Amino acid sequence: MIDSLLSNENKRFRDEVRRFANREIAPNVKTWEKEGKYPDSYYKKISEMGFMGLLVPEEYGGEGGSMIDLAILCEEMGRVGVSIPLTHVSACCRSIAHLGNEDQKKKYLPDMASGKKIGAYCQTEPNAGSDAGNMSSFAEEKETYYLLNGEKIFISNAKIASVLIVLAKTKIVPEKPSKGIAMFIVDSDTPGVSIGRSEKMMGRNCSSLDEIIFKDVQVPKENLLIPAGGKGFKEIMKEFNSERCGNSSFCVGFAQGAYERTLKHCKERVQFGKPIAQFQGISWTLAEMAIKIQAARLLVYDALFKEKRGKMIAKEASMAKKAANEMAVWVCDQAIQLHGGYGYSTEYEVERYYRDVRGWSMGGGTTQVCLNRIAYELLK
Numbered sequence: 238m239i240d241s242l243l244s245n246e247n248k249r250f251r252d253e254v255r256r257f258a259n260r261e262i263a264p265n266v267k268t269w270e271k272e273g274k275y276p277d278s279y280y281k282k283i284s285e286m287g288f289m290g291l292l293v294p295e296e297y298g299g300e301g302g303s304m305i306d307l308a309i310l311c312e313e314m315g316r317v318g319v320s321i322p323l324t325h326v327s328a329c330c331r332s333i334a335h336l337g338n339e340d341q342k343k344k345y346l347p348d349m350a351s352g353k354k355i356g357a358y359c360q361t362e363p364n365a366g367s368d369a370g371n372m373s374s375f376a377e378e379k380e381t382y383y384l385l386n387g388e389k390i391f392i393s394n395a396k397i398a399s400v401l402i403v404l405a406k407t408k409i410v411p412e413k414p415s416k417g418i419a420m421f422i423v424d425s426d427t428p429g430v431s432i433g434r435s436e437k438m439m440g441r442n443c444s445s446l447d448e449i450i451f452k453d454v455q456v457p458k459e460n461l462l463i464p465a466g467g468k469g470f471k472e473i474m475k476e477f478n479s480e481r482c483g484n485s486s487f488c489v490g491f492a493q494g495a496y497e498r499t500l501k502h503c504k505e506r507v508q509f510g511k512p513i514a515q516f517q518g519i520s521w522t523l524a525e526m527a528i529k530i531q532a533a534r535l536l537v538y539d540a541l542f543k544e545k546r547g548k549m550i551a552k553e554a555s556m557a558k559k560a561a562n563e564m565a566v567w568v569c570d571q572a573i574q575l576h577g578g579y580g581y582s583t584e585y586e587v588e589r590y591y592r593d594v595r596g597w598s599m600g601g602g603t604t605q606v607c608l609n610r611i612a613y614e615l616l617k
């Protein structure tokens with residue numbers, strides 16, 4: 238089904254990513270997890286493959302890829318149990334490419350596309366998670382710069398990022414707080430920017446979630462990406478749809494990888510004199526896994542093909558994310574169960590898929606926030 242929708246170029250890209258993931262990534266993931274980070278060689282390789290600049294237009298040194306390419310990349314990397322820096326590839330590069338002016342694009346995109354500079358997306362605060370409008374980071378307008386103060390938490394890639402896409406208020410609008418939010422590009426080496434504490438996480442041990450503190454940071458006026466008011470916050474949230482689709486595709490990939498490992502194990506593991514896959518109770522679970530993965534994948538591609546035709550996909554992207562997040566947790570949980578005691582051991586890796594995939598229903602808008610969005614779109 239999906240194959241008949243993809244172009245030959247999409248399929249070539251999928252084969253290329255799959256070969257790369259199987260050859261260069263899969264054999265190393267366990268070691269990297271033990272070491273607690275992706276090595277520099279990982280970033281070098283994914284940059285050389287063009288993944289870091291996948292969504293950056295060719296004129297700024299990127300690959301000029303589409304959201305469908307992003308889905309392919311995320312699914313194939315998820316399948317071997319790793320992630321790429323999604324907020325860099327989508328939220329940061331896409332925000333600058335779509336919302337930035339010519340000077341901003343020329344200044345930032347080439348280095349971000351080549352992987353020389355990594356981006357981090359800074360929205361969440363201690364008292365403003367789902368309720369972004371309640372953020373207290375404030376950028377006070379001065380003559381030639383904005384004076385930024387605030388604190389962001391749970392920021393992916395913060396430690397390795399040079400370019401920060403930061404949301405902060407420039408005015409207080411009591412009747413509609415989100416109308417006060419603007420978006421800035423902040424170089425991480427600007428005086429006053431510092432990394433605070435790192436979260437100790439349940440999974441995703443190769444990456445980090447960190448706090449970033451902004452103390453009297455002078456952000457040049459030319460680094461304002463989207464001013465507050467007007468359609469500002471709506472434009473920002475529109476870019477979030479790409480993040481939601483990438484997130485969903487990672488979950489489809491993680492589930493697909495866990496399912497393939499489980500299918501193999503169930504065909505090989507013999508109990509009561511036959512492979513356990515031959516017990517109906519097991520084969521039905523395998524069938525349920527396959528159905529749920531394909532159903533979530535179709536929701537993702539439904540969103541992506543609508544986006545390709547120029548449609549707003551707030552509802553579709555939220556549906557895909559909610560379905561894919563929950564499906565992947567269920568599939569990875571079943572993968573552990575069908576491996577028996579081996580599934581709970583780190584040797585067979587399905588427990589890592591389970592731990593890693595659990596966090597994806599928080600980043601990019603929680604399950605409940607997605608439900609709110611879907612309901613809003615249905616009822617409006």
Ligand SMILES: Cc1cc2nc3c(=O)[nH]c(=O)nc-3n(C[C@H](O)[C@H](O)[C@H](O)COP(=O)(O)OP(=O)(O)OC[C@H]3O[C@@H](n4cnc5c(N)ncnc54)[C@H](O)[C@@H]3O)c2cc1C
Pocket residue numbers: 324357358359360361365366367368390391392393394446596597599600601602603604605606609
């Ligand atoms: C792996 C991971 C990566 C992340 N990466 C980034 C990043 O790069 N940049 C960044 O800015 N942030 C990032 N985050 C933060 C993430 O965006 C927030 O965790 C998320 O928005 C939820 O906010 P919160 O944690 O404050 O939860 P809260 O908003 O406090 O929510 C708590 C619970 O209440 C529910 N809830 C809240 N409001 C409602 C409502 N109106 N109706 C029903 N239920 C509701 C939520 O769904 C959730 O279940 C990341 C988080 C994780 C786990």
